[in-house]
Amino acid sequence: MSGDRDAFDTIMRSHEDRVFSVCLRILGDRERARDATQDTFLTVFRKADQFEGRSAIGTWIYRIAVNVCYDQIRRAKRRPSESLPDHFDPSDPAADAALESAALRPEIERALAALAPEFRNAVILSDLEGLSLPDIAEVLDVPIGTVKSRVFRGRRLLAVQLGNRNTS
Amino acid sequence: MHKHDLDLIASLADGSVDDETEARALVESCVECRAEYQSQLTVLELLTSTPSVMMSDLEKAALHRDLWTELRSEPAAKTPGASWYRWAYVAAGLLVTVGLAGVLSGQIPFGGAAGSDTFAEISSGLDQFAADGLEDAPSSEFDSTSGGGDDSAVTTTAAAESLPLPFPALADQARASREGAEATTQEESEKDEIDQCLERLDLADHVVVDELELDRRYLVVMAGDDAPDQTVTFVALNECEIVYTDG
Numbered sequence: 181m182s183g184d185r186d187a188f189d190t191i192m193r194s195h196e197d198r199v200f201s202v203c204l205r206i207l208g209d210r211e212r213a214r215d216a217t218q219d220t221f222l223t224v225f226r227k228a229d230q231f232e233g234r235s236a237i238g239t240w241i242y243r244i245a246v247n248v249c250y251d252q253i254r255r256a257k258r259r260p261s262e263s264l265p266d267h268f269d270p271s272d273p274a275a276d277a278a279l280e281s282a283a284l285r286p287e288i289e290r291a292l293a294a295l296a297p298e299f300r301n302a303v304i305l306s307d308l309e310g311l312s313l314p315d316i317a318e319v320l321d322v323p324i325g326t327v328k329s330r331v332f333r334g335r336r337l338l339a340v341q342l343g344n345r346n347t348s
Numbered sequence: 349m350h351k352h353d354l355d356l357i358a359s360l361a362d363g364s365v366d367d368e369t370e371a372r373a374l375v376e377s378c379v380e381c382r383a384e385y386q387s388q389l390t391v392l393e394l395l396t397s398t399p400s401v402m403m404s405d406l407e408k409a410a411l412h413r414d415l416w417t418e419l420r421s422e423p424a425a426k427t428p429g430a431s432w433y434r435w436a437y438v439a440a441g442l443l444v445t446v447g448l449a450g451v452l453s454g455q456i457p458f459g460g461a462a463g464s465d466t467f468a469e470i471s472s473g474l475d476q477f478a479a480d481g482l483e484d485a486p487s488s489e490f491d492s493t494s495g496g497g498d499d500s501a502v503t504t505t506a507a508a509e510s511l512p513l514p515f516p517a518l519a520d521q522a523r524a525s526r527e528g529a530e531a532t533t534q535e536e537s538e539k540d541e542i543d544q545c546l547e548r549l550d551l552a553d554h555v556v557v558d559e560l561e562l563d564r565r566y567l568v569v570m571a572g573d574d575a576p577d578q579t580v581t582f583v584a585l586n587e588c589e590i591v592y593t594d595g
Contacts, residue, residue, distance in 0.1 A: 185419070192415070196408065201401045214407055218415050225419060288394055307395035313364075332358035335395075339387040342394075 188228070192221050195238055198309070199245045205304040206249040208293065216252055220245040235318050242311070243319040246301065253297075291341035299334035306331045357381055361388035519580035519594035522557050522568045542567065545588040551581065559585075566591070 199220050204213035223244050231240055292300050305316045306327075313331075317324045353374060359365035360375065374381045403411065546552050551569055557580075558568040565585045571577040579595025 196411065197400075197402045200403050200407075204401050210407075214403070214411060217403075218411055218418075221415055222418060225422070285394070285398075288398070303395065307392060308398060329355070332355050335358060335388055335391045336354065336384075338395075339391045342391065 184228075188225055191237065191241075192224070195241050196221070198238070199241060202242060202245055202304065202309050203249050205292075205308050206246070206301060207252060208289065212252060216245065216248050219248045219252075223248065236315070239311075239315045239318050242305075242309075242315070243321070246305075246319055287342060288338075291338050294341050295334055295337055299330050299337055302327055302330035303334035303338065307335070353381065354384060357384050358388050361385055362392055519568075519582075519592075522570065522580045523578055542585065545583065545585060548588055549583065549590055551583070554581065 196217060200213055200217045203216040203220070204210060207213050207216060220241065224241055227244075231237065292303065295303070301320065302316065305311045305319060306313070311319065313324050313327050316327045316331075320327065322330075356365065356371045357374060360368060360371035365371050375385045376382070542556065543552070545567075546554060546556075546569065553572055554569040555572055556567050557570050560566040560568060560582075567583040567585050569581045569583060571579065577595065579593060581590055581594075582592040583589070584591050
């Protein structure tokens with residue numbers, strides 16, 4: 181059905197930058213983010229019949245992207261030789277290159293990398309990607325109150341990491 | 349400080365608190381609260397001032413190439429289910445919005461010889477307009493004059509040829525959803541208008557199986573229940589003209 185492929189192509193081009201952005205923020209590496217972006221849209225195409233329209237299509241695509249990134253991280257952890265910089269080691273010579281590719285200031289990237297994933301991803305989606313709390317709740321499949329709590333705590337922990345606040 | 353106080357201060361910092369009175373009072377009366385508030389503001393400023401990241405044109409071209417290489421090896425798409433119906437709406441809405449903007453700004457040519465503005469050409473033009481010269485747009489197999497296997501059963505108007513709407517997909521969806529479903533009912537005031545229009549178009553014995561609000565209002569009509577005919581006809585209601593027939 182050629183019309184389906186054309187519709188898919190339109191939607192892909194409308195969302196590819198946002199998907200790449202969130203994958204890059206989560207994975208911290210352009211090449212892995214590009215792979216994750218490709219996997220995201222493959223999943224979008226294959227699971228199109230599961231989209232029920234209860235959320236905006238962008239939110240649904242975001243959710244797939246975040247799960248694809250989680251899968252990549254889990255797979256990489258099972259293969260230690262290809263470990264992702266889930267928590268950056270500042271003494272790692274490769275860390276700076278990975279950080280630069282993520283287009284964040286190094287100190288922010290390091291501080292984000294030091295957060296536990298649930299706080300890091302909540303802050304990424306809220307403050308870097310600009311999603312609303314209800315949309316983040318949909319993407320992460322958690323209640324809105326949980327999202328709010330994670331975002332607030334994530335910012336506080338970032339402040340501690342950045343040296344703005346003492347640990348209390 | 350109690351947890352809820354920190355959350356209140358965080359809400360004040362990002363502007364999400366409903367009533368600032370209590371939060372402001374906390375910040376003004378408590379040194380630690382003020383420090384927490386400033387800290388939250390600093391972190392927010394750092395994060396929200398971060399430039400957005402985008403793929404380079406080369407990265408996008410590589411993504412599209414690899415993605416379509418993989419998708420072309422996928423099995424042929426099945427008849428679209430209900431979700432693809434909404435999918436087509438979303439895509440149609442995006443295409444119309446971008447296309448209208450392109451036409452109005454003069455960047456996309458409109459009209460031309462009958463049949464020349466196929467969906468592939470329009471889609472290609474929209475790709476260039478919307479994405480600034482992407483290299484690797486897939487060729488579109490959509491042709492506004494195609495439909496079922498028999499070309500003689502398909503008619504289009506000049507309006508349909510210029511519309512980037514996935515009529516074949518919508519027609520298949522209409523057939524799929526027709527089974528077991530009853531004809532749509534309209535408001536009494538509209539019924540006369542619809543009946544008169546269908547009569548004028550020699551479709552009085554057809555039933556309206558759906559109504560679409562896309563770039564304009566369409567009726568999706570098919571022959572009555574007892575008829576074996578699976579032809580789907582799209583009628584632009586306001587103009588009372590057939591824009592596409594698929595069968």
